[in-house]
Amino acid sequence: MSTTESYPRPLKITIVGAGIGGLTAAAALRIEGHEIFETPSMNKEIGASITLADNALRVLNYLGFDIEHLKAGDYLGVAWFDSKGGEDWNLLVTKEEPVRAFEDFDAQFTALFALVDGPVHLWQIRSLLPLPTWINGRAALIGDAAHATFPTIGQGAAMSIEDGVTIACLLPLGTTREQIPGRLYTYQTLRKERGEFVVRESLEQVTIPSKRGLYSRSPEMQVFIVNHDAVRVARENLAVHVTI
Ligand SMILES: Cc1cc2nc3c(=O)[nH]c(=O)nc-3n(C[C@H](O)[C@H](O)[C@H](O)COP(=O)(O)OP(=O)(O)OC[C@H]3O[C@@H](n4cnc5c(N)ncnc54)[C@H](O)[C@@H]3O)c2cc1C
Numbered sequence: 001m002s003t004t005e006s007y008p009r010p011l012k013i014t015i016v017g018a019g020i021g022g023l024t025a026a027a028a029l030r031i032e033g034h035e036i037f038e039t040p041s042m043n044k045e046i047g048a049s050i051t052l053a054d055n056a057l058r059v060l061n062y063l064g065f066d067i068e069h070l071k072a073g074d075y076l077g078v079a080w081f082d083s084k085g086g087e088d089w090n091l092l093v094t095k096e097e098p099v100r101a102f103e104d105f106d107a108q109f110t111a112l113f114a115l116v117d118g119p120v121h122l123w124q125i126r127s128l129l130p131l132p133t134w135i136n137g138r139a140a141l142i143g144d145a146a147h148a149t150f151p152t153i154g155q156g157a158a159m160s161i162e163d164g165v166t167i168a169c170l171l172p173l174g175t176t177r178e179q180i181p182g183r184l185y186t187y188q189t190l191r192k193e194r195g196e197f198v199v200r201e202s203l204e205q206v207t208i209p210s211k212r213g214l215y216s217r218s219p220e221m222q223v224f225i226v227n228h229d230a231v232r233v234a235r236e237n238l239a240v241h242v243t244i
Pocket residue numbers: 016017018019020021022039041042044045048049050051052079123142143144145151154155156157158159160
């Protein structure tokens with residue numbers, strides 16, 4: 001065997017729809033040394049702020065982001081979630097519409113609308129029923145495509161970030177094409193139950209009156225969500241259950 005042949009070969013990986021999950025996967029797969037092809041579609045999105053809990057920040061830290069800088073953001077935004085359906089996923093509406101929708105709220109909350117000086121977008125929020133599978137051969141779904149969720153416990157982006165880094169950690173440099181389906185099966189085993197737990201709880205804590213606000217009252221649930229270390233879990237699983 002020549003010297004060149006003994007080097008592990010990078011995989012060529014295509015990411016379709018590189019949003020939050022896809023960009024996380026791309027960054028983490030590059031750390032592993034793979035060659036990434038992606039469709040960078042984030043430039044079509046309008047600006048929106050999201051909140052990230054420690055389980056997501058832990059991953060961003062692993063990817064080399066400056067977490068303190070991220071935490072220091074001073075963006076003031078208003079999110080308005082309406083239960084009615086609409087025609088468009090992201091509809092421009094007048095400033096008066098949310099004001100009307102919240103007219104019976106206390107003035108300390110409605111006063112926020114006076115601060116709005118940009119366009120107002122009406123976003124549709126939908127939740128995905130559990131899918132039979134997230135994987136097919138050498139392809140896998142990550143993020144909202146696998147487990148789109150209500151924003152109730154603020155974990156949609158975090159779950160996408162956890163998915164993206166999990167896949168990457170399960171495909172270290174040296175992984176062969178033939179090994180990929182097995183690694184994706186492990187990805188699904190590690191991620192599906194957790195992602196669907198977030199979807200189910202986010203929905204039920206809106207639709208079942210006795211569960212409203214449960215996440216903020218349940219230290220156990222918070223620990224389960226926020227203390228998760230996706231990189232560690234993936235690496236431990238790779239070491240214990242998978243033969244590289
Ligand atoms: C208003 C709002 C506020 C939110 N706030 C929070 C929050 O505070 N905290 C939180 O954790 N989560 C929040 N979320 C949820 C979070 O944004 C999503 O869960 C997260 O973006 C999902 O990441 P993703 O990579 O799966 O999908 P996305 O980030 O949506 O990326 C998917 C990408 O795929 C592209 N795409 C779609 N179809 C195709 C196609 N056919 N071909 C190619 N590309 C395609 C899209 O343009 C997009 O860029 C919020 C969502 C909304 C709408």
